[in-house]
Amino acid sequence: MSAPTAQRPETALAKEVAAAPRPTLGRRIMTTIGVQNISLLIAIVALVAVIGSQNPLFFGIDNVRVIGTAVAVSGLLAVVQTVVIIMGALDISVGSIAGLASVTSAMIFTVAGPLLGVVGALGLGLLCGLVNGCIIVFGRVNPVIATLATLAAYKGVAQLVSDGRAQGYTGADGFFVFLARGTLVGIPSLIWVLIVLAVLMHVVLRYTSIGRNIYAVGGNDVASRLAGININRYILGVYMMTGAVAAIAGILITARTGSGQPVSGSEGLELESITAAALGGAALKGGKGTIMGTILAVILLGILTNGMTLLDVNAFWQNVAKGGLLVVAVIIQQLRSGERRIGLPA
Amino acid sequence: MSAPTAQRPETALAKEVAAAPRPTLGRRIMTTIGVQNISLLIAIVALVAVIGSQNPLFFGIDNVRVIGTAVAVSGLLAVVQTVVIIMGALDISVGSIAGLASVTSAMIFTVAGPLLGVVGALGLGLLCGLVNGCIIVFGRVNPVIATLATLAAYKGVAQLVSDGRAQGYTGADGFFVFLARGTLVGIPSLIWVLIVLAVLMHVVLRYTSIGRNIYAVGGNDVASRLAGININRYILGVYMMTGAVAAIAGILITARTGSGQPVSGSEGLELESITAAALGGAALKGGKGTIMGTILAVILLGILTNGMTLLDVNAFWQNVAKGGLLVVAVIIQQLRSGERRIGLPA
């Protein structure tokens, strides 16, 4: 049989497609950064202008470093939380894992040196992530409940191993001191850790089949499975990765405070990371989000906190302002997308 | 009109539908309570047996009252959180609203008496809920982000009005004392508040068009909208109702502690309420959940906390045990449903 339509004349549609104008440079930059991110950028610029006009010290290189190091820990968690959210899940236990890793890294370090301290904490993080993943995949427990439960459990374990006390002293160790205060090419090592991880995740998500499949699983897990993706493996893998990165965050907490903290410094990081990811445009239903957006959100939140403290805003007003600005930032972002104002936004 | 198809021959399919057997009594009880709830009941019974065998005081009527009053506040929030979750959203700001209501009720009470104190707090709760709803519906902000933001904002407002300190003293006022310690037919008034609200919500959800529409909106908002449900109105309504109930919870906190607490006593209630709702079978994707399940989960969690202190379990172990038991309870629940172990559980 002859394919009856093979020689079809060009239709209007084909022409239409062909005639689509080449995007201008401005448009191309726009699409690379993304519309959502542009609103974040605008928000950041506005905030910087306001704060800087009140106190020019804000622009000091020192202060930029302060902001960078202040957001490093929560930024790490926000980056991995973004990956988890893109996959359509959530990890509420990241803070607890960080605490557990912080205290164990310091304890192992005390008896066996920094290398084993780091390796041990990372291993523990991977294990915690694996446990999360297994509870979810094989126990069929909703990710929120599962990680809420392990939030409590890992925290308990951290307290048990440390008897609730800060453990060890890493302030005299070269490696930990470098992590806490060292710089490379003028950039503090804490910030480097965040940059390296963020770039890595960005590349994985955008340019590898692994990343693509994570988006697919989050977008429609049934379809992904039928298209040959081993979705269980992805869920386990992402949770393990998250556990490992949370452990890195824990090691950074140890380095910064000079001792292993079972709870202090890591409580509440889960909400912070979710806030940053969502503000950065990750949809909690899965399938959507970018590392770029999350990093911009982390920066925005970091500047906000730093600026308000710098301007000596009372802590209570800081809460109000933070909540208010968060809402405004997201509203601007959403209204730009021109969505209809009906029902629950994704 | 004559049914045009009445005389068509019965097919295999028709028989299949017609032949569905009448359920037996046992089955009908099962379906009324629900399979999920049965696992919760089993978990409760098991827990009671274990704790009671270790310490017979557990069975004392006093202790039952203690458990009841201890879960009253978090139970209230869990009940309304269930409604929000059924509608496919989340309200993370409930704890903050409770704190704000607690402190304002005490402050208004101090100058204007208990009635105005309660009315004022309720009004404030409604307002907070309305603000949440408006941000979500008209600002197009994802409910999680929106209420995360107002969590901070309302907390800040509570701290500002109270300067961060507990306010007033309600321990000498008849009404507040009745709320805190009074009983009716031998049942403490705190428990009555929870019972009344839970029954009310149960009835609304199961037996009124409002409730059925809430399930519909949560299950499929497109279908609901196309079917003519004004979903925006439902979202606003549910958030306002949630704000009001959170305010009641705040008033109870005031009554119990004898003073208005801006933060203490209400922090962390959001996670507790979500945990209870989810453990009770509410699906975070919306459209599914029952008040019965949530109440059973609240009881389970209350018994767990009470039992562990009764048996003098170390606070650190309590965390581990709580996390572990939560996982086990949900796993049992899920495995009974015989779902395939693939992908993310709902």
Added chain:
Amino acid sequence: SGQETAPAASAAGPKSGKLTIAYLQKQGDQQYFVDEADGAKAAAAELGDVDIKVVNLGTDANKAISEVDSVIAQKVDGIIIVVPDQQIGPQVIQAATAAGIPIMASDDVIKDASGAEAAFAGFDGTAMGNAVGTKAAELYKSAGWSAADTRILSAYKQDLSVCGQRVDGAKDAFTKAVGSDAPSIVDIGTDNSATDAQNKAGAVITANAGVKNWIVWGCNDENETGVVTALQNSGVAPASIVGVGLGAYLTCKDWAAGQQTGNKAALFISGVEVGKAALTSMVGLVRDGTPLPAKSIAKTAIVDQSNWQAEGVVCT
């Protein structure tokens, strides 16, 4: 400390046999309170036939009420409580008195509805602050700094009333000791963790460029060490920092390692001692009818690099 009998103490008569004492603590997962519970347990073991039930209240005033109800329902013989918020005092005392169970406050004073204080063991927040402020003033004066190029950084969780009492106490004692020409104070709102203190202090240091010398105190050791670390990270020499910690469990780490540090001193309160004292008094009341001493003030010490070990600070 006086010898009058506290109001709640008359509730119960002598009792023989096994005793159960409840020790309810706010922030029971913090090192100081863990120590306190350990001290109480040790004293219980020493006294014999005493069961001790430790309950963690977190920072939750509502949970405190629930747990008081709970231990009353369990018919314990005595309650020792560290309240998360002193405003709940009347409710707590009322509940215990109604049940005929003797109650005693630990670490934070509580009053009943008429304003009468319950028996107390420990060292209250204002007193802690006073000790810190006095030490800071002493170090400030001996350093010979001028008020104009010195700032005081006071880091604490602003919605926690006990924190407010501590830093207010420090401020009062400091100004009293230094006089009118005291350096100005910058409040830093934190979540009581060392990392947050570090982050927030970073911004404050930026805002106060040009300041030469710094005095640091806070609600706990986390706050104080966090701020000192931020100062040192921003290039301030340890010699230009007077940090006075509260608790000594983190400041001791620098000292143990022999580091040059801005953490110059710290107030050490032995939680173990407080726990022992509180429990011993309570058992004395229940078993022998010995009235509770109205105030047992705990042994405290200002420690520094030279004497922390001798004073009994345990550094993990």
Added chain:
Amino acid sequence: MNDSIRTERAGRAHEVVLSAKQIGKHFGPVVALTGVDLELRAGEVTAIMGENGAGKSTLLKILTGDYRPDSGELRLGGEVTDFSEPSQSRAAGLRVIAQEPEIVPHVSVAENIYVGAIRSQGLLFNRRALEKRAAKDLARYGFDRIVSPQTIGSRLSAAQRQVVEIMRAVIDKPRVICFDEPTSSLGDEESALLFDLIATLRDEGVAVGYVSHRMNEIFRLADRITVLRDGKLVGTKKTEDTDHNDLVRMMVGRDLSQLFSRERQTAGEPVLELRDVGTDDVSHIDLTVRAGEVVGVAGLVGAGRSELMKAIVGDLPVTSGTVLVKGRPVSFRSPADSIAAGIGFAPEERKAEALIMQRTVRDNIVLAVLPKLARGIFVSEKGERAIARTYIDQLRIRTPSTEQLVKNLSGGNQQKVVLARWLAHNPSLLVLDEPTRGVDVGAKAEIYAIIDQLAQQGVAILVVSSELPEVLGLSDRIYVMAGGTVTGTLDCTEATEESILALAMTETRAPAAR
């Protein structure tokens, strides 16, 4: 509903009840409709036809107030209306049965039917009464044999969902009712019920709009036919003034011929053999597909065809019997295994099972071949675009670019994206479950041509279809299923619609209990 009200609301025969004038709508750069007129008359069925993406669904969504038009005017019963919400159009007596049925997952069929229309009696609503009413309404149109009022929404099959969607619209007797491809997921039996229902509505004076790609339905039902092309109105004709070829010309702007001619050839080695295969839902299946052969699977809705296909590709477990691929016994533990073995599977429900709605056309097309395209783990976006472009051209997928989100494509074009995914995979066995659901005549011909081409290249093809002409036209051999098992095999030379139906309605044992 009260009869007097009904007569009052339904218009006099042939009176224009709903008119749309000069409707325009665009989505960003995509122009979906320009200057379209439509009239729906009382007591008449007006068919709306056009290729995939012509703008039919968009037009209907404008009628319900789901979308607001950029320009133009709507009149209902002579009065200008401007619906901003579906609730308003509903109140005005206008219903549209959407192309993709929207089901509330965790509530019963009864509640699904009355969603948004549940009224409390006094304070409370009566679940029993609602179920009874639903049962009565279902029975009135004969749909009681297809779905029971107690079934939970998430457990409904595609056909059952469609029935619920239809029932929702008809329960309170609207003045205007529009169907958007209602039969695309229905079998012949259900379709017949639907046609009876539409006839009844028409006779009662309701103005009916009907969108479908199936010519025979159009000629059977429609009084008038409105044709759209590329978002523009081509024209409206009375059914008796037109014929098949004329309509096709109007729709695609040229003639189409030879829809069903297949180049049959001698089949090669067996690619897939099922020997006494059983799963939870089907049992005792023996089936063979050879290289270069097109094998059809026919049956009524619920016969277990989709379950069998999912078992073949490893999505559902095979519980008994043997599956051989190219002569080797296999036991796939997941679709990944079957894909690795060279099998491609386009499932029945594109929205739920096949597409990632919020991702681009490119992402969706390359999903199954991503590992092949990748260098190591790194994907090549250029390569992806090239592949996507190839299949967009080959299948004439109407999309402004490879980067359009799939959720913004019309239903038929979404279906083509699914097919493109599996063509890109280059399989040796292609399993297609209802491959032409919602696909227009022109595109259907293209898909058939592609199936034929693939078969000639030696690909083994297994097609499930509820459209008998399609099965008959495509297949070399036809398996007919009923009640979860194969009731007969027919060769293309002997098969007729009648012989298939006879086998499909064979009484079998009750389906396996679940």
